[in-house]
Amino acid sequence: AQRVTQPEKLLSVFKGAPVELKCNYSYSGSPELFWYVQYSRQRLQLLLRHISRESIKGFTADLNKGETSFHLKKPFAQEEDSAMYYCALRVQGAQKLVFGQGTRLTINP
Amino acid sequence: EAGVAQSPRYKIIEKRQSVAFWCNPISGHATLYWYQQILGQGPKLLIQFQNNGVVDDSQLPKDRFSAERLKGVDSTLKIQPAKLEDSAVYLCASSPHVGRENIQYFGAGTRLSVL
Numbered sequence: 166a167q168r169v170t171q172p173e174k175l176l177s178v179f180k181g182a183p184v185e186l187k188c189n190y191s192y193s194g195s196p197e198l199f200w201y202v203q204y205s206r207q208r209l210q211l212l213l214r215h216i217s218r219e220s221i222k223g224f225t226a227d228l229n230k231g232e233t234s235f236h237l238k239k240p241f242a243q244e245e246d247s248a249m250y251y252c253a254l255r256v257q258g259a260q261k262l263v264f265g266q267g268t269r270l271t272i273n274p
Numbered sequence: 275e276a277g278v279a280q281s282p283r284y285k286i287i288e289k290r291q292s293v294a295f296w297c298n299p300i301s302g303h304a305t306l307y308w309y310q311q312i313l314g315q316g317p318k319l320l321i322q323f324q325n326n327g328v329v330d331d332s333q334l335p336k337d338r339f340s341a342e343r344l345k346g347v348d349s350t351l352k353i354q355p356a357k358l359e360d361s362a363v364y365l366c367a368s369s370p371h372v373g374r375e376n377i378q379y380f381g382a383g384t385r386l387s388v389l
Contacts, residue, residue: 169316171316174314208277208278208380208381208382208383209317209365209380210379210380211377211378214377251316251317253316259330260305260307260322260329260369260376261307261319261322262317263319264316264317264318265316266314266315266316267315267316
């Protein structure tokens with residue numbers, strides 16, 4: 166079965182410091198990976214996806230099939246990055262998303 | 275464009291009661307999803323519709339949960355009878371079409387508390 170693991174429930178860093186949110190997945194096929202974000206009092210929204218290979222709000226994520234990882238990184242954290250972050254997997258041929266348990270990121274001033 | 279609409283935002287019921295949630299997807303979106311998010315966990319898919327047909331309901335507890343999407347637009351999710359473990363946020367999402375560009379857009383959710 167497909168599984169997404171986010172090992173850190175909570176992550177706290179200082180403003181200006183680098184941040185990395187870890188995501189590992191378990192899937193034997195060709196996955197599509199996503200990062201979704203939920204800011205305080207807002208709905209869940211897409212942050213980025215691996216097929217776009219783009220940087221959104223300074224965040225990047227690289228799919229590493231050898232390590233089955235899709236870690237989210239930002240070189241200099243900002244206070245507005247504080248939110249819940251969910252890594253998600255879409256299996257080949259399907260539309261549904263399998264989510265990790267989420268990481269609450271707090272950026273301290 | 276208007277987002278995915280859900281109602282009610284909050285619902286408190288006692289166990290063994292019934293409850294229904296409503297979702298209006300983004301106009302033109304063919305695919306609709308219902309997710310259950312228990313506190314401290316990520317969303318888990320309950321059921322997926324493509325127009326008015328069910329694509330995946332493998333994780334829907336069919337003895338108590340039911341969902342329909344009449345006319346391929348709005349959808350309702352019902353729980354009857356509710357159990358304490360059904361306390362969660364119920365998220366509705368929609369996406370425009372099938373394929374690699376298929377992005378899901380989420381509603382604000384309905385927070386259910388079963389006492």
